[in-house]
Amino acid sequence: MTGISTDVLLDIHRRMVRIRTFEEEAGKLMESGKIPGALHLYVGEEAVAAGVMVHLRDTDQITSTHRGHGHLVAKGGDLKRMYAELFGRATGYCKGKGGSMHVSDLDLGMLGANGIVGAGPPIAIGAAFSNKYRGTDDVTCCFFGDGASNEGTFHEAANMAALYKLPVIFICENNGFGEFTRQERHQAIHDIADRAAGYGMPGVVVDGMDALAVYESAGEAIARARRGDGPTFLEYKTYRYFDHVGVRGMGVIYREDSEVLEWRQRDPINLMEARLAEQGLLSPEGAAEVHEAALADVREAIAFAEASPFPEPSALMEDIYTLTASAGGGA
Amino acid sequence: MAEMRMRDALREALREEMLRDETIFLMGEDIGLYGGSYAVTKGLLEEFGEARVIDTPIAESGIVGAGIGAAMGGLHPMVELMTINFSFLALDQIVNSAAKLHHMSNGQIHVPMVIRMASGGGSQLAATHSHSLEGMYAHFPGLKVVCPSNAADAKGLLKRAFRDQNTVIFIEHTANYAIKGEVPDDPDFLIEFGVANILREGTDVTIVGYGGSVHQATRAAALLEEQEEISAEVIDLRTLQPLDMDTVIASVKKTNRCVIVEDAWRFGGFGGELASQVMERAFDWLDAPVARVACKDVPLPYNRNLEFAALPSEEDVVDAVLGMFKE
Numbered sequence: 145m146t147g148i149s150t151d152v153l154l155d156i157h158r159r160m161v162r163i164r165t166f167e168e169e170a171g172k173l174m175e176s177g178k179i180p181g182a183l184h185l186y187v188g189e190e191a192v193a194a195g196v197m198v199h200l201r202d203t204d205q206i207t208s209t210h211r212g213h214g215h216l217v218a219k220g221g222d223l224k225r226m227y228a229e230l231f232g233r234a235t236g237y238c239k240g241k242g243g244s245m246h247v248s249d250l251d252l253g254m255l256g257a258n259g260i261v262g263a264g265p266p267i268a269i270g271a272a273f274s275n276k277y278r279g280t281d282d283v284t285c286c287f288f289g290d291g292a293s294n295e296g297t298f299h300e301a302a303n304m305a306a307l308y309k310l311p312v313i314f315i316c317e318n319n320g321f322g323e324f325t326r327q328e329r330h331q332a333i334h335d336i337a338d339r340a341a342g343y344g345m346p347g348v349v350v351d352g353m354d355a356l357a358v359y360e361s362a363g364e365a366i367a368r369a370r371r372g373d374g375p376t377f378l379e380y381k382t383y384r385y386f387d388h389v390g391v392r393g394m395g396v397i398y399r400e401d402s403e404v405l406e407w408r409q410r411d412p413i414n415l416m417e418a419r420l421a422e423q424g425l426l427s428p429e430g431a432a433e434v435h436e437a438a439l440a441d442v443r444e445a446i447a448f449a450e451a452s453p454f455p456e457p458s459a460l461m462e463d464i465y466t467l468t469a470s471a472g473g474g475a
Numbered sequence: 476m477a478e479m480r481m482r483d484a485l486r487e488a489l490r491e492e493m494l495r496d497e498t499i500f501l502m503g504e505d506i507g508l509y510g511g512s513y514a515v516t517k518g519l520l521e522e523f524g525e526a527r528v529i530d531t532p533i534a535e536s537g538i539v540g541a542g543i544g545a546a547m548g549g550l551h552p553m554v555e556l557m558t559i560n561f562s563f564l565a566l567d568q569i570v571n572s573a574a575k576l577h578h579m580s581n582g583q584i585h586v587p588m589v590i591r592m593a594s595g596g597g598s599q600l601a602a603t604h605s606h607s608l609e610g611m612y613a614h615f616p617g618l619k620v621v622c623p624s625n626a627a628d629a630k631g632l633l634k635r636a637f638r639d640q641n642t643v644i645f646i647e648h649t650a651n652y653a654i655k656g657e658v659p660d661d662p663d664f665l666i667e668f669g670v671a672n673i674l675r676e677g678t679d680v681t682i683v684g685y686g687g688s689v690h691q692a693t694r695a696a697a698l699l700e701e702q703e704e705i706s707a708e709v710i711d712l713r714t715l716q717p718l719d720m721d722t723v724i725a726s727v728k729k730t731n732r733c734v735i736v737e738d739a740w741r742f743g744g745f746g747g748e749l750a751s752q753v754m755e756r757a758f759d760w761l762d763a764p765v766a767r768v769a770c771k772d773v774p775l776p777y778n779r780n781l782e783f784a785a786l787p788s789e790e791d792v793v794d795a796v797l798g799m800f801k802e
Contacts, residue, residue, distance in 0.1 A: 238581040248583060256576065267572065271544035273541060273548070300532070
């Protein structure tokens with residue numbers, strides 16, 4: 145942990161705890177039928193979002209996935225507007241029109257969770273292109289999973305990113321499953337980062353349960369992109385504690401309970417807290433305070449959402465087309 | 476005014492808009508060094524440089540997705556997809572992202588982008604290169620769909636497309652590229668979307684077309700006047716989304732008959748939508764059922780005779796009109 149400031153370490157820890165709390169409470173609400181639709185929860189993968197996002201500015205963009213809550217929480221998303229969106233309320237980020245899989249916050253450079261597996265990478269390279277075109281040193285982080293790494297869109301985007309040396313970082317959250325299909329049953333390679341060489345960019349395999357390893361590897365890749373040296377492929381080996389959709393996760397046919405328990409032994413938040421305690425940077429009481437504060441924020445957000453109105457029927461046909469004039473100075 | 480081919484008018488529009496707005500850039504397969512498969516972007520790489528005229532890999536989904544991301548990043552991309560048939564490879568990005576993001580994000584996200592693509596048959600390129608799918612794009616809420624039939628409209632509509640914050644699907648019929656016409660050189664020459672053009676006034680029947688089929692309609696109208704003394708009004712829709720149905724309805728109420736001509740497949744086609752709207756709004760004025768002339772419901776074959784047997788001709792339009800005057 146040498147060389148990383150205490151503030152940053154505590155910030156990473158706080159972001160992870162906020163994601164975990166947000167997701168666990170959301171899972172309960174979905175299971176009890178209070179939140180409709182399908183939630184794809186990020187529990188177990190928190191180190192990736194937190195370790196990457198702590199490097200980013202509001203003007204840096206991210207593209208997210210169907211499992212996108214953690215990315216927006218880590219990027220500083222407003223928990224109230226997020227929960228309101230999950231509850232389908234008018235006060236939500238998307239006024240209840242997008243839901244869990246399409247939450248976005250352009251002010252934070254969060255270009256959207258995405259209900260289509262693999263739709264994000266081409267959009268990410270386009271955003272990166274816009275940064276380069278305008279001469280800024282902002283970067284775009286493209287989150288996707290092992291499942292999406294088999295989509296043609298990913299290959300097209302990776303090829304173009306390297307060809308044009310775009311300031312984009314491909315962040316593969318390899319949680320071992322494409323929906324319910326285990327990695328070895330959906331691709332013949334073990335390390336997806338092996339593919340990076342095929343596009344002409346560096347590929348790095350990193351322990352995605354170790355927030356500091358994530359922080360350091362992402363920092364290097366982001367700095368490289370800011371310098372104008374092009375894209376990097378980062379593969380984070382991580383794990384989804386819950387099911388593809390919803391919570392359950394244990395007693396299912398597609399994986400052994402022992403496997404889940406084994407991964408939970410290396411829980412990213414526990415790991416971080418043990419290290420911080422070892423260094424004397426965060427006491428167990430201090431950690432408990434962070435969890436309590438996160439829970440208070442999440443409960444406040446849920447109360448806000450539940451008290452919020454549903455969208456009026458008149459909102460249905462709004463925002464199909466924009467009437468806004470061209471941003472480029474046109475009529 | 477200057478006389479030029481439609482492809483040159485399109486190039487003029489791109490040039491003028493790029494000079495006006497620095498956020499506009501062009502991206503597509505072989506559009507730079509080679510000048511575009513239909514020579515629309517010829518010379519633009521030399522004039523605007525590699526930063527703004529970008530040759531891409533053959534990767535339609537990647538290109539369109541990159542356009543979406545660039546648009547979200549504040550630019551105004553023009554993506555050329557060579558032909559509408561290849562746009563299937565990018566359909567997820569066009570439909571699930573470009574068309575939906577504005578509504579799905581509560582209006583936060585705008586995707587100002589122009590996607591140009593060639594359409595139409597008649598060149599013996601067979602079934603993967605020859606179809607007309609304008610109506611398919613008009614089916615998706617959130618997209619605007621433009622299909623010019625002549626050089627002046629092509630320029631005015633393409634310039635107008637860059638003044639729009641929505642994604643515009645801009646479809647160019649290959650048979651129209653070489654057709655010459657007078658084109659205004661005023662840099663502010665714009666043609667508003669959703670305004671149909673009455674190409675020829677008439678009193679006995681309304682013939683509606685768009686893109687390439689406008690020409691069968693116009694030739695048929697001339698034949699009908701010469702040979703049958705039937706006065707046909709010809710309407711060029713110019714844009715399918717937004718759609719200027721008012722002009723069509725007003726015409727049908729005057730002529731009491733309506734024939735719809737399109738190069739696209741008949742079954743489930745855009746002509747069905749038009750016929751339905753005419754029925755809903757002008758039923759009491761109709762002296763005959765609305766007639767449709769369209770491509771036969773078959774993948775377009777390579778052989779010239781077979782291909783022309785599938786595509787609608789002016790004779791088919793004439794026959795459809797004459798059928799309305801028989802008892």
